[in-house]
Amino acid sequence: MFDNLSNRLTSSLDRIRGRAKLTEDNIQEVLREVRMALLEADVALPVVKDFIAAVKERAIGAEVSKSLSPGQVFLKIVKQELENVMGQANDGLNLRAARPAIILLAGLQGAGKTTSAAKLAKYLKEREKKSVSMVSADVYRPAAIKQLETLAGEVGVDFIPSDLSQKPIDIVNNAIDYAKKAHKDVLIIDTAGRLAIDDDMMAEIKALHAAVNPIETLFVVDAMTGQDAANTAKAFGDVLPLTGVILTKTDGDARGGAALSVRHITGKPIKFLGVGEKTDALEPFHPDRLASRILGMGDMLSLIEQAEQQIDKDKAEKLAGKLKKGKGFDLEDFKEQLQQMKNMGGMSSMLDKLPGMGQLGNIQDKVNDKMFVQMEALINSMTPAERRNPDVINGSRKKRISTGAGLQIQDLNRLLKQHKQMQKMMKKFSAKGGMQKMMRGLGGMMPGGGFPGR
Template identity: 90%
Template sequence: MFDNLSDRLTSSLDRIRGRAKLTEDNIQEVLREVRMALLEADVALPVVKDFIGNVKERAIGTEVSKSLSPGQVFLKIVKQELEKVMGEANDELNLRAASPAVILLAGLQGAGKTTSAAKLARFLKERQKKSVSVVSADVYRPAAIKQLETLANEVGVGFIPSDISQKPIDIVNNAIDVAKKSHKDVLIVDTAGRLAIDEDMMAEIKALHAAINPVETLFVVDAMTGQDAANTAKAFGDVLPLTGVILTKTDGDARGGAALSVRHITGKPIKFLGVGEKTTALEPFHPDRLASRILGMGDMLSLIEEAEQKIDKDKAQKLAGKLQKGKGFDLEDFKEQLQQMKNMGGMGAMLDKLPGMGGQMANIQDKVNDKMFIQMESLINSMTPAERRNPDVINGSRKKRISAGAGLQIQDVNRLLKQHKQMQKMMKKFSSKSGMKKMMRGLGGMMPGAGGFPKM
């Protein structure tokens, strides 16, 4: 998300970043480009007008003119105003209620409500250690009930059965009783969607909300719909007392206008971003971190949090112990590292959060992709256990057999072995006392490129 906007903004702001003096003329010139970038990103016009007006007012005031580095202060103002547009701070779920705390999901058909219900259930179970049940009150789409049951089993939360012959209010009241008796902390209610907003749909969900009085009423909306996402959210907000928004499919939207428009138009905070199809692909929405990513400053906090959640600590400790004992980093270990990267969303998702990568993503996207990691894994799987433990034994005839087994070329085997050597050197540095600093310096050699990964 935000790839195009990030590229446009960083290139515009780079020209002003190092200026010793800012004038109204050069501020106007940059703001004109920023305005165009925001409009092309499908940000709603009222949002753009307010944003540009606020930045201009602060930029031509004493805040910048009295600064020793006006260019940097201007960039800081842009970042702060972006945060303000998106809500300034993360709004957490309010679960302070008698168990079960009921969360109601509303939205149009196809927005991703059922998947979001499962993602949210998993998030609450794994990150907040809550016991969770889910129920479907969608009596118009029989497949929705089965889909939620399948997803609930996948994420390991309780599923309360429902039937299309029942009324939504009866379904949810029964689910609340079941969740209460089984001592669940949270009950997530998935509701029916429509292809467009209609009076019957609104009346039904309004009645359901009044009957169950949920602690959270979250509007689930597809980021790909751009400005329409904010307008649809407002229409729902006029009928329901929404407490927040889940913005889905943000991984497929390179523009990102919805994220910058929703808060301003609805007055409701974005609480979560859906960042992929997997049930783990749900992130709490942090406006300050997203503003940093949009301006090419990276998001190390989210990257660290993701690593803590998704990296297998037992395997990491086992590898660290092995390295400290002086044992080599073999291809089996290398395969483990590739799988850990996949768990964190792949190389692209990791690079997007690294500082300074905003403007370079387009240049390396074709070289850094998950297909390459799948190929590397296939090559390692095509080797014998002895070859994985000791890659030095891999000669010409073995390379031919390995490449054929993986359906690839001999040069792919050579590239893999070269990449493993680079990683092996980096791991040796990592095992020493000053290892972390050395490892960060060595990360450049870990990125794929001419014969390996492109240098950073």
Template identity: 90%
Template sequence: MFDNLSNRLTSSLDKIRGRAKLTEDNIKDVLREVRMALLEADVALPVVKDFIAAVKERAVGTEVTKSLSPGQVFLKIVKQELEAVMGQANDELNLRATPPAVILLAGLQGAGKTTSAGKLAKFLKERQKKSVAVVSADVYRPAAIKQLETLASDVGVDFIPSDISQKPIDIANNAIDVARKAHKDVLIVDTAGRLAIDEDMMAEIKALHGAINPVETLFVVDSMTGQDAANTAKAFGDVLPLTGVILTKTDGDARGGAALSVRHITGKPIKFLGVGEKTDALEPFHPDRLASRILGMGDMLSLIEQAEQKIDKEKAEKLAGKLQKGKGFDLEDFKEQLQQMKNMGGMTSMLDKLPGMGQLGDIQDKVNDKMFVQMEALINSMTPAERRFPDKINGSRKKRISTGAGLQIQDLNRLLKQHKQMQKMMKKMGSKGGMKKMMRGLGGMMPGGLPGGGGNFPGGGFPPKF
């Protein structure tokens, strides 16, 4: 989502990063470029003006001129002001209420409210260990009720039935009563959307809000709508006492302006980002981490958290024990490592969070998730014996395996070569003092020719072992 903005900002700031001295003139040139980068990213004009003014005021003062590394201080100021625009720190949901704590979702049709209701239910159930129920008060779109029922079943939370013949207020009040009797901690109420803001819609949702008095009223908005996202959020904020925003579809080609504009224009914090179609693709919004990613500094904290949640610890420990016993790292183990990476959102998601990746040009295009699909297909095309003893794969076997996977023999050769490298690295890890040896061997381990792409990956192993 932030690729273009990140590339523009980092290239602008690189010009000033190493300066021994900063003057009002060279700061002015960089700020002009930063301003253009923000406007091109569809950041609202008032937000850009205030941001540039705040950075300039701090940059031309003693804070920079008295520093031994003014370029670095300038970068720090830009990062801090980006955080200030987006809201300093993560705002968690306030669920302190007599159960059930009611969360109301509002927004336009197509913004992703129903999907967000399912994702939020899963987040609360798995991450915060809450007992959750969901209900749809969208009486205008019967498919929305069925969609929420399916999502509730998928994520393992209670669905409270509703019908298009009922009134939204009656649906919500009945759901609160059912959830209370079932001792649910949280009730998520999905509401009807419209293709555009209209008075009837606003009056209806205002009345619904007044009747159920939710502890959280979250505005769900599509980040792909750019500046309109912030304007729509303001329109809803004028009618409803919003407590926060869920910004959806941030994994798409949006220019990033919505994330930088919504907080400033509405005064309400972004609480979550929708980062994909899967039910677990909802992330708490951390302004400091996002500012780091935009400026090419990576987001290692989110990557570590992701690893802790998604990596199968039992399988990881089993592999570690196998290596310590001196048993080899075979292609079945290799396949499991690929699946672990897939669980973490794939290579693209991981690269996005690593520091400095924005400055490596088209590496993210070369190192894509397609190659993992191809590698898995090749391994699946092998017999169990071939996976355990890849050295036995001769010419005729190679032809059969590659044909079975719908790929070329050279693709299989690259996979086998990469596995050998990984095998050596894992052998070092299993030996005494192995971790240090492994870290030394990591440089240049990223494949220079896997199926679907390659390129050197500085300082990185493949696939990373957590």
């Protein structure tokens, strides 16, 4: 997300470096480029106008401090105003209610409500240590109830049955009674969506909300619809007392207009971002961190939190101990590191959070998750002895391994070369006694520029 906008903004900010003072003349061209970049990112026009006006008012005449260049002053102003547009801090869920705390999800059909319900349940169960029940009040989409039941089993939370013959209000009242008797902390209600906003839909969801009186009413909206996402959220907000927004499919949204428009237009905070299809692909929305990513500063806090959540610490400690004893870093270990990176959302997700990656051109095209799938396939095609001692892999073995993986010998040669580089790096970290620290922090990410293909 924000790839094009980030590149445009960082290149525009370079234009005012070296100036002694920020004046209307020397920032006018930069502001024009920023405006165009925001519009191309599908940010709503009222948001763009207010943002540019706020930046201009603060930037013109701003004196440069002794320690900062004009470019840094301007960058700071832009970052702060981006945060103001999106909401200055993370706005978490309010679960301070009599058990069960009820969360109602609303939105259009296809926005990802049912999947978001499961992601949210998993988040609350694992991160907040809450007992969670889910129920579907969608009696219009035939597969909706079954889909939620399947997802509830996948994430390990309680599913309350319902069927198409029931009225939505009866379904939720029964679910509330059940959740109370079962002493559940949270009840998540998945509601019906429509293909477009209509009066019947709005009347039904309004009546359902009145009957349930949820502590949180979250609007689920597809980020790829751009500024239309913000307009749809406003239409729902006019009918329902929304408490926040879940922005889905942000991993497929290269522009980012929705994220920059929703808060400004609706007055409601974005609480979560859906960043993939898996049930753990839900991130709390931090405006300050996203502003940093947009401006090419990275988001190391989110990356470290992601590592702490996803990395298998026992395996990391085991590898650290193995290297400390002088045992080599073999291909089994290498495969383990690939799987750890996959658990963290893949290489593209990690690169997106590293500072300065936008300035490296098309590195994300060169270092993609497909390459890691191929590397894992090659290692799987080897015998245990070959994984433990790659030096035995001769010409005939290379042919067998690459054929077994459905790849070319040059792909295998590249893997073996990358493993050698990683081996040297691991040896160096081990010798310096920094291996455990590195593994605890970022869980075996390829450090120091050891990206494949470089």
